């Protein structure tokens with residue numbers, strides 16, 4: 001049974017060369033393919049790369065996985081008290097350059113119809129990490145953010161394996177429509193728009209007295225289902241063992257783009273990666289019928305956002 005297709009052949013030369021090609025790439029991404037660039041189209045300056053790979057030494061506060069929030073130009077994920085300010089400033093500048101490079105590359109059909117989400121620097125070895133089950137990256141899953149509901153927007157991620165010699169090793173699963181059918185409606189119910197949804201964002205908004213003023217923090221029935229699907233996949237040992245899957249090795253220096261809320265994926269091994277996340281509007285889709293919100297609303301016979 002075929003699983004996720006890796007679009008390889010035409011991606012040797014950087015970005016799309018025409019509007020038609022950009023639309024074709026979007027449509028392949030939206031259908032669940034991984035756009036793979038054996039040589040990244042967003043190269044990192046040699047000094048920046050040296051700095052990032054230099055974070056391996058013990059004692060640096062920046063050796064953990066770190067998030068960069070482009071909207072407020074801020075880093076998080078390290079112990080600020082023990083960190084060297086100059087080092088933090090340098091990482092912030094490197095991440096700012098990386099993030100804007102990826103933004104400049106984003107495919108033309110999506111222009112202006114996305115939210116720029118976090119970027120991340122992932123210097124940790126993925127193999128053998130000791131994480132709670134729902135946080136494990138080595139179990140096949142589709143992405144959903146517990147504190148950042150997308151409200152139907154799609155999660156598009158651009159990765160770069162910056163390790164000088166090692167591949168980043170993933171496993172990918174079957175297309176979303178097929179995978180979701182193994183969980184819903186049997187194992188998971190698809191909540192309806194009229195069902196109250198108590199999400200973390202809603203509780204947070206209520207706690208700070210902003211409920212009703214910040215609807216973007218609320219988890220919609222769509223977000224609720226996607227979070228439950230993420231958890232159900234990781235918690236189901238039979239699914240992890242028996243589902244159709246395929247190994248993918250991303251070369252040193254390569255990049256790839258993928259809608260990670262629909263392509264089931266797991267990271268088995270690899271160290272040093274950069275990643276930038278976009279939340280793309282459903283209305284920007286070249287093939288809106290292939291979006292998970294469209295698939296789920298069809299299954300539920302109801303609006304979910």
Ligand SMILES: [Fe+2]
Pocket residue numbers: 141142143260265
């Ligand atoms: Fe993931």
